Amino acid sequence: IYTSVKRSIKIVGDLLDFTRTHSGAGIPVRKDSDDLAQACEGMVEEARAYNPDRQIILQSEHSLPGQFDRSRMEQVIANLIGNAVEHGEAGTPVTVSLKSDGGTALLTVHNVGRPIDESAKS
Numbered sequence: 001i002y003t004s005v006k007r008s009i010k011i012v013g014d015l016l017d018f019t020r021t022h023s024g025a026g027i028p029v030r031k032d033s034d035d036l037a038q039a040c041e042g043m044v045e046e047a048r049a050y051n052p053d054r055q056i057i058l059q060s061e062h063s064l065p066g067q068f069d070r071s072r073m074e075q076v077i078a079n080l081i082g083n084a085v086e087h088g089e090a091g092t093p094v095t096v097s098l099k100s101d102g103g104t105a106l107l108t109v110h111n112v113g114r115p116i117d118e119s120a121k122s
Contacts, residue, residue, distance in 0.1 A: 004046055010071050029069045036073065036105050037064040040098045043077040047094075051085050055093040064100055077107065084111035 037060050044058045084094040088111030095110045
């Protein structure tokens with residue numbers, strides 16, 4: 001809970017900064033050396049705590065170091081998992097996979113359910 005609140009406060013602060021500036025330059029991103037596998041594992045654990053009735057499977061390399069904004073990536077991962085849980089069929093697992101592919105991180109989140117309607121994709 002503490003980690004979720006801390007991350008939420010940081011994201012809200014960044015959004016407030018962006019709103020105040022009206023610069024249109026976008027949301028600030030702070031790249032630091034970090035471990036994407038650890039960030040992903042933390043978000044999966046958080047999703048499991050929020051959704052104890054759903055099986056959320058993590059398939060990840062032990063470590064995946066890189067340069068990225070951890071709070072932004074955690075937000076992305078949490079949103080993807082949340083959408084998969086919300087729109088997936090109850091009683092079916094959500095699988096989160098993270099691997100390195102030629103120096104690039106590849107994150108996939110898979111659920112069982114109806115595909116997104118083509119009209120909603122545009």
